[in-house]
Amino acid sequence: MYYKTKGYKIFSAVNYTFIGVLSILCILPILHILAVSFSSMAPASANLVGFWPIGFTTDAYVKTFGNSNFINSLIVSLERTVLATVIGMALVLITAYPLAKEDSAFRGRSIYTWFLVFTILFSGGLIPSYILVQKLGLMDTIWALVLPGALSVWNVILMMNFFRGLPKELEEAAYLDGAGQFKTLILVYIPLSLPSIATLSLFTMVYHWNAWFDGMIYMSDIKNYPLASLLQTIIVQQDFSKINVDASMLENVSQRTVRAAQIFIGALPILMVYPFLQRFFVKGLVLGAVKE
Amino acid sequence: MKDLTLNTQKKTSTDKKRWNMKRNWPLHMMLVPAVLLAIIFQYVPMAGIVIAFQDFKPWLGFTGSKWVGWDNFRYLFLYPDVGQVIWNTLVIAVFKIIAGLIAPLSFAVLLNEIRWAGFKRVSQTLVYLPHFMSWVILGGILLDILSPQGGMVNKLVIALGGEPIFFLGDGTWFRITIIVSDVWKEFGFGTIVFLASLSGINPALYEAAEVDGANRWKQTVHITLPALLPITIVVLTLSLGNILNAGFDQVFNLYNPLVYDKGDIIDTFVYRLGILNGKMSFATTVGLFKSVVATILIVVSYRLADKFANYRVF
Numbered sequence: 001m002y003y004k005t006k007g008y009k010i011f012s013a014v015n016y017t018f019i020g021v022l023s024i025l026c027i028l029p030i031l032h033i034l035a036v037s038f039s040s041m042a043p044a045s046a047n048l049v050g051f052w053p054i055g056f057t058t059d060a061y062v063k064t065f066g067n068s069n070f071i072n073s074l075i076v077s078l079e080r081t082v083l084a085t086v087i088g089m090a091l092v093l094i095t096a097y098p099l100a101k102e103d104s105a106f107r108g109r110s111i112y113t114w115f116l117v118f119t120i121l122f123s124g125g126l127i128p129s130y131i132l133v134q135k136l137g138l139m140d141t142i143w144a145l146v147l148p149g150a151l152s153v154w155n156v157i158l159m160m161n162f163f164r165g166l167p168k169e170l171e172e173a174a175y176l177d178g179a180g181q182f183k184t185l186i187l188v189y190i191p192l193s194l195p196s197i198a199t200l201s202l203f204t205m206v207y208h209w210n211a212w213f214d215g216m217i218y219m220s221d222i223k224n225y226p227l228a229s230l231l232q233t234i235i236v237q238q239d240f241s242k243i244n245v246d247a248s249m250l251e252n253v254s255q256r257t258v259r260a261a262q263i264f265i266g267a268l269p270i271l272m273v274y275p276f277l278q279r280f281f282v283k284g285l286v287l288g289a290v291k292e
Numbered sequence: 293m294k295d296l297t298l299n300t301q302k303k304t305s306t307d308k309k310r311w312n313m314k315r316n317w318p319l320h321m322m323l324v325p326a327v328l329l330a331i332i333f334q335y336v337p338m339a340g341i342v343i344a345f346q347d348f349k350p351w352l353g354f355t356g357s358k359w360v361g362w363d364n365f366r367y368l369f370l371y372p373d374v375g376q377v378i379w380n381t382l383v384i385a386v387f388k389i390i391a392g393l394i395a396p397l398s399f400a401v402l403l404n405e406i407r408w409a410g411f412k413r414v415s416q417t418l419v420y421l422p423h424f425m426s427w428v429i430l431g432g433i434l435l436d437i438l439s440p441q442g443g444m445v446n447k448l449v450i451a452l453g454g455e456p457i458f459f460l461g462d463g464t465w466f467r468i469t470i471i472v473s474d475v476w477k478e479f480g481f482g483t484i485v486f487l488a489s490l491s492g493i494n495p496a497l498y499e500a501a502e503v504d505g506a507n508r509w510k511q512t513v514h515i516t517l518p519a520l521l522p523i524t525i526v527v528l529t530l531s532l533g534n535i536l537n538a539g540f541d542q543v544f545n546l547y548n549p550l551v552y553d554k555g556d557i558i559d560t561f562v563y564r565l566g567i568l569n570g571k572m573s574f575a576t577t578v579g580l581f582k583s584v585v586a587t588i589l590i591v592v593s594y595r596l597a598d599k600f601a602n603y604r605v606f
Binding site for chain 1: 315316318319320322323325326327329330332333334335336337338339340341343350399402403405406407408411414415417418419420421422424425426428429430431432433434435436437441442443444447476480502507508511540541544545559562563566567572575576579580582583587590591
């Protein structure tokens with residue numbers, strides 16, 4: 001066998017090392033931030049911290065959670081993620097179900113499909129969308145973050161392809177038992193699609209938790225910023241002009257340990273759902289590829 | 293459904309139509325919310341493109357603003373920065389596409405040689421992770437570790453005997469940083485499609501090659517790589533549509549005025565021009581230019597993927 005040859009054994013050793021190093025490289029920056037966030041101020045600002053905290057303290061987290069802007073934005077982010085996921089998934093299910101029918105069984109199906117798919121191909125762009133949200137009076141409301149992106153046509157396509165893979169006999173049986181379309185969707189299709197629904201929900205949650213740009217342009221008051229937008233403003237732009245703070249708080253915010261703590265809290269929900277996400281997503285990505 | 297259509301065929305065509313309507317009206321109802329949302333949030337902004345042909349002033353509105361015809365488009369090619377911005381976008385996007393294809397492809401082939409399942413699983417878990425982090429978080433981390441004043445990476449550079457590098461303050465280094473960090477974020481996730489193809493290769497092929505005396509390298513060159521060719525063509529053609537997408541989120545979270553000359557891309561340019569400087573009409577024109585080119589490229593690349601690799605998204 002090839003893997004018993006000397007040459008392959010040498011390759012194998014190199015290969016394990018290479019893949020091991022690359023894999024660790026993907027997590028090291030996050031470990032570093034975590035270590036800095038739990039270190040005390042002096043070693044952190046002197047850049048002495050590597051991957052283990054020096055002078056362990058939770059000061060940075062205490063300060064972060066003592067900041068009302070931060071708490072506010074955490075609430076906005078949670079609210080946004082829950083609303084957008086619930087609305088988004090409901091939309092995906094009721095949109096994918098009719099589109100999964102055969103053209104012959106549902107006249108107009110292909111018109112609807114193209115009408116929706118065209119929005120992936122072409123868009124009005126940033127400025128017209130911005131003016132629209134302004135005209136609709138959604139500025140500074142949570143709906144400016146939820147509604148414009150509520151319908152994910154990509155997710156609809158994935159769900160539609162999954163529905164198409166379900167046996168047709170189930171639908172016939174439901175029909176013969178007197179179930180209407182809504183009943184068929186709710187009692188037959190949805191229970192059979194729970195893994196896919198879980199996958200798409202997690203993807204939607206991650207998307208909305210991470211979204212920062214809409215919050216920045218549609219919210220004028222820092223109190224309405226979702227967490228990702230707040231982090232963008234104070235960590236990346238290092239712009240404190242929008243936040244009403246006294247000097248002592250400014251000092252806190254600019255501390256390296258506090259910044260690290262904020263970054264880590266921003267990443268934490270993703271790290272928490274990730275194990276579930278990973279279990280599902282390979283299957284979930286493949287489900288869209290199953291076609292007849 | 294087959295049996296049902298057979299039954300209805302016996303009836304007259306008007307009956308069939310009526311039956312269709314009665315059975316199908318809930319389907320139309322289900323599509324109402326999606327269609328409404330698409331109209332409001334996608335098609336209405338498309339109509340908003342008219343401001344590319346106007347000198348749009350928010351206080352005058354769509355009807356009150358002056359029509360200027362194609363002036364904005366003429367301006368597009370005269371405005372001093374536009375050429376540079378398009379060039380920056382192309383350079384960054386093309387390198388990202390190439391590196392973003394080679395890295396996951398090679399990693400998948402190497403990962404496929406790992407026979408210890410536990411090691412493989414842990415490695416996959418780690419390399420997929422950065423894909424799910426936003427550029428705000430990663431931008432914050434990169435600002436910290438790339439800092440010329442004692443950032444982790446520069447400490448390493450100094451330890452190796454080099455001068456500290458201002459990764460995010462020097463134009464050329466900025467481009468390299470953008471490309472490398474994007475590959476770092478996405479290479480793991482990109483392996484998924486290749487790993488799926490690899491698992492589909494018939495093991496009998498390798499056994500036969502083994503019997504014929506081919507070593508693992510020869511097996512890789514003559515079996516593994518050819519088997520990956522179709523999916524590689526798909527990935528490459530589909531990424532054609534991204535040729536003007538250099539990654540707004542990433543560039544916006546890492547750039548600063550020092551690197552505008554080499555790091556400013558179409559999307560960040562449109563944002564600064566339109567939202568910050570209030571030149572809404574011109575920003576829309578630039579955005580429209582990008583949107584049209586991208587749409588054409590996407591349609592062409594989907595056709596190509598269909599033709600050469602028999603791949604259809606829907």
